[in-house]
Amino acid sequence: MSGSMWLVARCFLPVRQNSLTLHVIMAEKDCSENNTNHCAGRKQPPCSVFAGMRPAVVAGRPDGRVIIAGPCSAESRDQVLETAKGLKDVGIDIFRAGIWKPRTRPGGFEGCGERGLQWLREVKNITGLPVATEVATAAHVEAALDAGVDLLWIGARTTVNPFAVQEIADCIKEKGGDVAILVKNPANPDVDLWIGAMQRLYNAGGRRIGAVHRGFCVYGNNSFRNPPQWHVPIELRRRMPDLQILCDPSHIGGDVALVAPLAQQACDLGFDGLMIESHCSPQAALSDAAQQLTPVQLAGLIASLPVKNVGGVSADLMVLRAEIDRLDEELLAVLEKRMSLADEIGRRKQAFNMPVLQPERYGKMMDSRVQKAMELGLNRDFVASLFSAIHAESVSRQLKLK
Numbered sequence: 001m002s003g004s005m006w007l008v009a010r011c012f013l014p015v016r017q018n019s020l021t022l023h024v025i026m027a028e029k030d031c032s033e034n035n036t037n038h039c040a041g042r043k044q045p046p047c048s049v050f051a052g053m054r055p056a057v058v059a060g061r062p063d064g065r066v067i068i069a070g071p072c073s074a075e076s077r078d079q080v081l082e083t084a085k086g087l088k089d090v091g092i093d094i095f096r097a098g099i100w101k102p103r104t105r106p107g108g109f110e111g112c113g114e115r116g117l118q119w120l121r122e123v124k125n126i127t128g129l130p131v132a133t134e135v136a137t138a139a140h141v142e143a144a145l146d147a148g149v150d151l152l153w154i155g156a157r158t159t160v161n162p163f164a165v166q167e168i169a170d171c172i173k174e175k176g177g178d179v180a181i182l183v184k185n186p187a188n189p190d191v192d193l194w195i196g197a198m199q200r201l202y203n204a205g206g207r208r209i210g211a212v213h214r215g216f217c218v219y220g221n222n223s224f225r226n227p228p229q230w231h232v233p234i235e236l237r238r239r240m241p242d243l244q245i246l247c248d249p250s251h252i253g254g255d256v257a258l259v260a261p262l263a264q265q266a267c268d269l270g271f272d273g274l275m276i277e278s279h280c281s282p283q284a285a286l287s288d289a290a291q292q293l294t295p296v297q298l299a300g301l302i303a304s305l306p307v308k309n310v311g312g313v314s315a316d317l318m319v320l321r322a323e324i325d326r327l328d329e330e331l332l333a334v335l336e337k338r339m340s341l342a343d344e345i346g347r348r349k350q351a352f353n354m355p356v357l358q359p360e361r362y363g364k365m366m367d368s369r370v371q372k373a374m375e376l377g378l379n380r381d382f383v384a385s386l387f388s389a390i391h392a393e394s395v396s397r398q399l400k401l402k
Contacts, residue, residue: 050202055244056180056210057151059273060093063307066246066273068132068151069298070096071280072288073109074116080123082280086295088127090302094151095120095129096275100140101287102157109286117147124148132182136164138171145175153182153275154197156214156251160186165197169204177205182246182275184212189232195239210244211236212275213266215252225254225291228262230269237270250277250291259293260301267305276301338390339397346398356398362391 059066069087074080074097084095097120101111120131132151135141136158144152158164172179181201186193198209213233215226233245249262263274279285279292293301349356366387373383 049199050209050240050243052207053202053242054208055272056182056208057093057244057246057273061091063305065267065305066094066244067092067302068094068096068246068273068275069278069295070132071098071285072250072277072292073098073101073286074112074119074133075109075286076112077119077122079280080116080119081126083278083295084123084127084129086280087278087298088129090295090299092129092298093273094132095123095127096132096151096153098287099133099144100136101134102136102155103287114143114147117143117149121148124150135168138167141168141171141175141179145179151180151182153212154184156184156187156217159184159194159197160188160190162193162196162200165200169200169206172201172206173204178208179206180208181206182210182212184214184248185216185232187217189216189229191232191235191239194236198243210246210272212246212248213252213271214248214275224252224258226252228252228265230265233271234269244272246273246275247271248275250275250288250293254288254291256282256291256293256297259291260304263301263305335390339394342394343397343401346401349398350401356395365391 057066057068061067067090069090069092071079071083080097083097087095097116099111099113099116099120101109103110117133120133123129123131130150131148132153133144133149134155135144135152136155141152154165154168158168172181183194183197183201186197194211198211201209211233213228215224215228216232218227233247236243237245247263247266249259249266253259253262259276263276266274276298277288277292278295278298279289280294282289282292282294285292346356348354366384369387370380370384374380
């Protein structure tokens with residue numbers, strides 16, 4: 001992976017500069033160079049293997065934005081029907097409910113099982129809403145489709161397992177292939193694995209395929225349940241510009257208070273819609289109670305979202321983008337000059353038998369760049385990440401000098 005693309009991936013992730021040592025930087029960079037599958041920022045051409053693919057969900061809203069909503073879990077017939085009736089009045093496109101729940105640990109509520117499919121059938125009959133549920137095995141797929149479920153989705157814990165996805169794909173192929181299905185991102189930020197899951201479904205005959213961004217698992221405390229790492233779905237969009245991509249702010253935030261701002265950010269980034277958890281009585285929910293909105297709360301959230309612009313790009317925006325392009329060219333030219341100077345410094349170090357890494361110089365450089373950035377009103381972590389990447393590439397080039 002080139003230094004510039006590694007830089008792009010890192011710039012979206014804050015780092016604590018004082019604890020970031022060069023060997024960590026170089027280890028990450030070497031991982032990026034030697035592993036084509038696990039680095040979300042790796043430069044890859046747009047995918048061309050999905051000819052004829054269509055959106056998994058057709059938006060019925062005037063703003064063109066898809067809204068899928070419903071409880072994390074189908075817990076009882078009364079709970080499912082009460083929530084669905086409330087959401088019908090909100091104006092959602094599809095009612096969702098988990099029938100089989102893959103839990104992190106045993107002992108939690110793992111879903112009501114197949115009896116919940118009858119409740120979804122009643123939702124369709126009473127409200128007219130299409131219904132969706134998560135599937136993790138071929139048996140789930142067969143039961144859901146036999147019950148008339150309109151939309152399936154594959155969860156993050158399943159997407160990480162190619163064998164499980166292939167089993168689902170094989171079952172869909174046996175069912176005729178043309179099944180509407182959404183694929184949530186894998187729990188780890190791996191764009192290739194995400195695309196690979198969709199390709200397995202496509203190869204099985206699936207053409208109504210979409211993606212759902214629900215955040216990624218990280219170790220340690222975090223403000224989010226699953227930090228969004230927005231650069232990952234942005235890279236997916238770059239590679240698959242025609243793919244329908246929804247955002248699940250409920251699982252990203254893990255807290256009702258975070259759902260609305262995350263939904264707003266997703267809309268600002270051009271996502272095609274939202275999948276949001278909603279429950280008639282969230283405080284009594286058997287799973288993910290903290291992140292579920294009431295139908296009334298969801299109505300308020302939807303009303304607050306900006307109207308989706310489906311028109312063309314304005315002339316003034318084109319002028320501003322042209323200026324950005326010009327500045328980017330200047331940045332690249334300056335970066336090329338800096339790397340040339342780093343190469344010359346490397347040759348001087350060789351001539352005087354000096355080690356490539358100069359920790360004292362590195363520390364002073366980082367301190368001064370971060371201080372200058374703060375004076376200019378730039379984000380400290382962003383600039384620290386930027387210059388860490390630049391320095392790592394400079395060291396890498398010097399190590400390769402003959």
